[in-house]
Amino acid sequence: MSFADLGLSDELLRAVEGAGYSDPTPIQAAAIPSVLMMRDLIGIAQTGTGKTASFVLPMIDILAHGRSRARMPRSLILEPTRELAAQVAENFEKYGVNHKLSMALLIGGVSMGDQVKALEKGVDVLIATPGRLMDLFSRGNILLNGCDLLVIDEADRMLDMGFIPDIEEICTKLPKSRQTLLFSATMPPPIKKLADKFLSNPKTIEVARPATTNINITQRLVPVKADRKREVLRALLTREDVKTGIIFCNRKTTVRELNKSLQRYGFRSGEIHGDMEQAQRLAELDLFKRGEINILVASDVAARGLDVKGVSHVFNFDAPWHPDDYVHRIGRTGRAGATGTAYTLITAEDADNIENIEKLTGQTIERETIAADERPARDEPAARSEPRARRGRDRERQRADTQERAEPSAAPAERPRPPRAERPRRDEPRRSDAVDATPDDGWNGPVPAFLGVKLGA
Template structure:
């Protein structure tokens, strides 16, 4: 089957051919005829199957007939993230270049002035995130009573992000007689309930089993000793697995920033995108990645859904996703449009439960990938264990000692008796009082109690002189004075 067999206009076929497409994907082949017949639609398709074009192409032909009115968009497409909304807008510009259609993009992170101006001039296609749309609606800047076509894209992601109450409110403001298209990768009970409430006799299309991953993607799990060595293992794979372009996903924004900084310091051409960045910075990083200025993009899950970047050869789950559904969408960034891809998930011991949930959802065990260079990136404890034990080290006695001079050759201090002959000590009575001898009162004070508490050893009495007079100091243990 060719695109020309789907009932699209000649102007639209020219735009499709200019993009290099000739044969529709399975989801496009089944969805486009039903949308052109104005039927409601539920389409379950894994990411990367071309489902964006399956509603963009027929919408362009449907909207080619009619006129636009101020503040009243003719069609509405709801997207969960700014990036996905911008990507859908890009598709409309490319495929609708031969049609006189006006489009407005309502997303957060940018000023409302230009968006309000576009709405006042009238638009055929309004692409919006639920939050910004509700904000403008409550301000009275937009009317939804003229919207005859509604597309809810990535419905399961809307559920994860808490947008279902907003979607129900928006649907209640739309005309009852309208065409509604719902696209999702999975069909959890809340989405089934939403479809039953707001869709009328929809056609159900499923091109892949829910939560299954693309068979074009070779998937591995990489056991690591601990989370501390994940960076080393990641760098090893990036250097050895022929990585041309890669997206690396983390669970936390702080991890995204730290990992991107670490990769840059290691010489990799890396960028980052996460929820704390403003819209202009996020778009700039995506443009750098698409242009090849950088070939590694570290992301949080804000970028996991819907981003269509051609030629992504590898996807890395630096952190195992907390929600198993996120695994399908993360790895779906590679292996797109018939190309092959490789996906690696780093598994630390604390990730055991999360990877079990992923394997339970996808219905198969991931192949284990052993990193040859992991020995170079062992945790600190393992590195310490490899050091030689103490008993294996050279004994202390065997270590070479610094040579010393023989003891006999050392200068020995003179005997005390000889020192006494050289400098006879004056009698105790003739010595100067302690406070007059040295001005170090504080030091003497600290040392004095120690001297008083220890009894001084009596010096041996010297022999009396020939005249029978005592010429030495009076010993303290004698209780009389010298004659």
């Protein structure tokens, strides 16, 4: 099946072809015809399956007919984080190149004045996080009674972040006779209840069992002593010849300390976590996307929604406390049909976490032993013939090794995990440091240039 078989317009097919795509993914093939027929839809699909295009493409054709009115968007897409909202806006720009559709991006961290001006002109599609949307609505800057199409994306993430009450209130402000599309990686009872309340006779599409991991990702568990984790990680980074990789840590302090350690050893690394200013996050992510740094050390603020092309490796420096976080972390690689590799460093204290991960994913993850500080010996031919710059980096790493051993080790501060009673419960919104995020504060992507918005203070 090709995109031409799905009922899309010729203008849209040219845009899809220009973007380099020829065949739809399973979620796209199943969802697009139903959306074009104006049916309500529930789409259950794991990350990296092409879910965004499954609603963006038919929406463009639907919105091609009609015109926008001031302060009354014709369609609304709700996203849990700024970064996801910006990525959806980029998709509209890419696929709507042959259409004259207007849009507005309502997210925190950018000028509210610019957003209000866009709304006053009228927009065909409004892409928003719940917090900023509710703020502008309460100020009287936006009306939703002209919105005939609603998309609730990443619904299970909305649940985790405590946005379900906001979404319910937003739904009551839209016309009852509208088309509603709901997408989620999983379908817990609160999301099922939301769908039953606000969707009318929806078609349900499920392209993968909930909480499964991508079959294109090679997964390995690496047993290690807590005080040797940095050395084993460096050995892996060197052995794997990582082109572009993301390293996840459970704590913001671990992110900062690990990034400094990697830089001392000559790795081109950067960091993203919840304590950074928005401008810092944007700058660091931009360096990563441009390839000026090839390793990004991150807290779980980046685990969901971060979509960077060509991520070859994911490393869990800390085993995640919640099993579904594992699925979303390693989902940063192996996207759009590509292959990827994910390593998780585990200590004896992680046994329960790993058991829960394997139970959730329904698979046993292979164990692999890695020797620390795997580097070519100085008397090997490869080392004698390697470029001078490489030898210089090795000397840097040897000096850094001496320096790090002379410094007090940070391992004891990282080793303990929170007592079970203090760790976030699965039925409560996770707002603690364990996920390093607060609602509507998780975006770390660039603001699309076409929007012409400025970062706020």
